[in-house]
Amino acid sequence: MESSTPSEEGLLERICRRDRERKNIIEKRKEEKQQLIVESEQLSYFKNIFYSRCKTIKDWLDSTESVPDSKLSKIFDNVQSEIIILKTYLFDSKIFLKAYDLRRAQDTLQILENDATQLETKLIPRKKFGFKNRRVFNTSVQSSDVTDDLKDLKIAESIATNGVGKQNNKQICNRYGDNTCMLLGKVDEKLVLDAENVNKNDVLLSDLKRCTVRVYGTPNTLHMVSLVQCTVLIGPVTTSVLVDNCHDSQFAFACQQLRLHTSTNCTIYLHITSRAIIEDSTKIFVAPYNWTYEDQMNHFKLAGLNPKINNWNSIDDFNWLTKEKISPNWSVLEPDKRVKSWD
Amino acid sequence: MGLLTILKKLKRKEKEMRILMLGLDNAGKTTIVKRLIGDPIDTISPTLGFNIKTLDHNGYKLNVWDVGGQKSLRTYWRNYFESTDGLIWVVDSADRRRLEDCKEEMHKLLQEERLEGATLLIFANKQDLPGAVPTKDIATILDLESIKTHHWKIYKASAITAENLLEGINWITNDISKRIFYKN
């Protein structure tokens, strides 16, 4: 009983060794198998994580409709950072993703990102996305061309002002190789532009103070920039009216589109066949177009504007894109406050 | 196989191009897109956000993104840059007042890393107007000669008469396809 024979020992050892080897092989196979599973599971793991987090983002976005305004920017911040995380995750996973899965994941992210941007633009009134450094590139050498060009424009303007202004009862129409009509830099004046000069041309009114301007006829486009305490009456404009930096003024015009920027305390007697948008503006009042003159109906025809379609009281505010509440930046001028006669 | 190769292969298979349509507001972007599609153009409203339209052109599927030009949206343009093959920059040739602004925005855009290599088509739009600045002057004012980072070409155009719209689209799709579908 004390000891087994050498041959027996040998046998036992051999059995043990073989058993160990067998176990090792099994272990190895198991590992290999495991590895395979891991690889195939990697994809479903990725998909699980990726799409469930996409779903979360989607839920966040859906919640924005019902959440108080104060919470919105937090949500959009979360959405942004989550999207970035997912982008990184996707990028890191591309080694084991098939082209199709990769493409699908990318598309899903892209759609979410677009939705987020769209919703954010719609729901959050602009504050943090100013466009402050717009002039940054002004200092580059290339801008000299433009400055030169604008210089020419200025010179042409002043020729027009001096030459025509005196002869033609303050009526200024310049011919800087084109047909732009301009009224620039006037204070306390009554100004008139006639149909023959105006029709089909662009009209620019700029830097006027306490002036009354009447424009008969159909401008193609009307630009009004930096007007203060002015009254401006205009015939039907073929395409759009662009207003920028105007204050304490009243306007009457008909047009297809209106785009009003950075202006305050202005009343617009408006005929508009498509839509008006305002941006960075407050205290904007609207009323229906009520300035009339002889020939106006012909001018409507000439401008291609339908006198029967007028969307004067539906204005989109780029700083106020929620649908539930109306923008505080504009309102309809009460009827008893409207100007009855312009003469 | 790298990500780019995969994307290239996918694109080649689907013959799809992503084209961004940008420019200041009122330049005529939406009108051009509608004109190309054949939608009526007399009821166009200022674009809130953006429109995506798909055009089938010479066997290519063009996804055209028409992004609102309002100031508050310009900082969002970035969000649309990823995998853009071509850029159509629309200029209101009659809007002298903002040509400088137009130039600045365009050059700023071209410095964007994500737009590197994208083909650039410039439409000097509204050339039907008597007050339009001639196309070669637009080219000078926009300082196109200084652009070395992108293939570019400027076309005299009008969304109203449709002048050169198709020619422009032909050029940009040809240029893009040379780059992404045949070269590898």
Ligand SMILES: Nc1nc2c(ncn2[C@@H]2O[C@H](COP(=O)(O)OP(=O)(O)O)[C@@H](O)[C@H]2O)c(=O)[nH]1
């Ligand atoms: N005369 C003329 N007007 C145009 C042309 N293209 C657009 N418009 C007008 O310009 C205004 C702005 O056009 P829109 O497409 O909304 O500009 P967007 O802001 O760039 O999308 C509209 O009133 C159009 O009718 C054009 O080629 N010629």
Ligand SMILES: [Mg+2]
């Ligand atoms: Mg538009």
